[in-house]
Amino acid sequence: MISISKLLCDLDAEGDGLRYDAAADSGKPQITDEKQRRPVVVWNATRRCNLYCSHCYAAAETVPAAGEFSTTEAKAFLDQLADYGAPVVLFSGGEPLVREDLVELVAYAADRGLRPVLSSNGTLVTREKARALRDAGLQYAGISVDGLPERNDRFRGKDGAFDAAVRGIENCLEVGLKTGLRYTITEANAADLEGVVDLLVDVGLDRFCFYHLDYGGRGAEIVDADLSPRKKRDAVERLCELTLEYHDRGEEIETLLVGNYADAAFLVEYARERFGEERARVVYEHLERNGGDPTGERIADVDYAGNVHPTQFWQGYSLGNVRDRPFGEIWEDESNHLLRALRNREDHLTGKCASCRYQSICRGASRLRALATTGELFAPDPQCYLSDEEVRGENPIVGSAAD
Numbered sequence: 001m002i003s004i005s006k007l008l009c010d011l012d013a014e015g016d017g018l019r020y021d022a023a024a025d026s027g028k029p030q031i032t033d034e035k036q037r038r039p040v041v042v043w044n045a046t047r048r049c050n051l052y053c054s055h056c057y058a059a060a061e062t063v064p065a066a067g068e069f070s071t072t073e074a075k076a077f078l079d080q081l082a083d084y085g086a087p088v089v090l091f092s093g094g095e096p097l098v099r100e101d102l103v104e105l106v107a108y109a110a111d112r113g114l115r116p117v118l119s120s121n122g123t124l125v126t127r128e129k130a131r132a133l134r135d136a137g138l139q140y141a142g143i144s145v146d147g148l149p150e151r152n153d154r155f156r157g158k159d160g161a162f163d164a165a166v167r168g169i170e171n172c173l174e175v176g177l178k179t180g181l182r183y184t185i186t187e188a189n190a191a192d193l194e195g196v197v198d199l200l201v202d203v204g205l206d207r208f209c210f211y212h213l214d215y216g217g218r219g220a221e222i223v224d225a226d227l228s229p230r231k232k233r234d235a236v237e238r239l240c241e242l243t244l245e246y247h248d249r250g251e252e253i254e255t256l257l258v259g260n261y262a263d264a265a266f267l268v269e270y271a272r273e274r275f276g277e278e279r280a281r282v283v284y285e286h287l288e289r290n291g292g293d294p295t296g297e298r299i300a301d302v303d304y305a306g307n308v309h310p311t312q313f314w315q316g317y318s319l320g321n322v323r324d325r326p327f328g329e330i331w332e333d334e335s336n337h338l339l340r341a342l343r344n345r346e347d348h349l350t351g352k353c354a355s356c357r358y359q360s361i362c363r364g365a366s367r368l369r370a371l372a373t374t375g376e377l378f379a380p381d382p383q384c385y386l387s388d389e390e391v392r393g394e395n396p397i398v399g400s401a402a403d
Helices: 004-009 016-020 071-084 102-111 127-136 149-156 161-174 190-203 217-225 229-248 262-275 277-290 327-332 337-343 367-374
Strands: 040-044 088-092 115-120 140-144 179-184 207-211 254-258 299-302 307-309
Touching: 004 229, 004 254, 004 262, 004 277, 071 102, 071 327, 088 102, 102 115, 102 127, 127 161, 140 161, 149 161, 149 190, 161 179, 161 190, 179 190, 190 207, 190 229, 229 254, 229 262, 262 277, 299 327, 307 327
Parallel strands: 040 088, 040 299, 088 115, 115 140, 140 179, 179 207, 207 254
Antiparallel strands: 299 307
């Protein structure tokens, strides 16, 4: 994740230590006091979902899937994460709220010292359920809204999904559960970007996660619906402007970009043009500490059947199964050629990525998008929207930590 609000507005957030090793400079309680040494783990607790979204990376279905963890197996898995030292477990799906034992598992994770957070479509979040999750120790709920009513409902395959998601958000806020809005942009809903940002302010949210489409699960079936690189850049620039506009009006919205580390390079360029070289230097140095695309290193995924993946979007490839070996043992095993290559990608990147001056803060962005569109793991990400002039040249910040 890349925080526009941190980099452009100096807005403190609880993830400053986790992302930028900047806990000491933040005025907010931190998830961790130092940059993460273990991955955040996304757990697809179920493949079942009450909706059928066109971009679902997990290819969720409306019926249960064979092989899902029992409650006992799920707790054993959470023990593995706690023993390994994972800082965060993200309960995802499918729709995790279809699991009757979700509250019990959240409480178990919290008791084991994991930070439990939730990714949900929001439609099943009643006030009672929100209260139960809060009391169990849930620290955050991210609820997806992919456009205003008509487009969101078409995206999610069900009339009324928008209204139900907004009710879910309101229920979380009413019981004091920290909540954010998640939005994945495509050609189908790009026109709703400003309306979605206005919505989150209207309902009282202060956190917005802007996702780029990654080409996994059903997302791989709608590659043609992705924005062109030019339109992607325009959308990111507009989100920067909206963040600054709201910040100037006293609305402290935490705005995060997810899924395309060309955004990191763009933010340096944007900061230089808007605020000058010194601000660009600060942005660059934060992003160097962030470390670029985290796939296979700072993010991991475990699916409903226990298969470990380099990221939640890359479920077509398994590194191993936690029913056979502990998660930590799988994650540390660099005899796996893909894992080893991802962690040493600078040695393998080709094309403009190989010589890009922003390589240290991007690291080639999405290897999955490159593989899906070219068949080559280390080809340039097709959604890199940087110009040739921005890519070429030496270190973009004279005197930075990279010199």
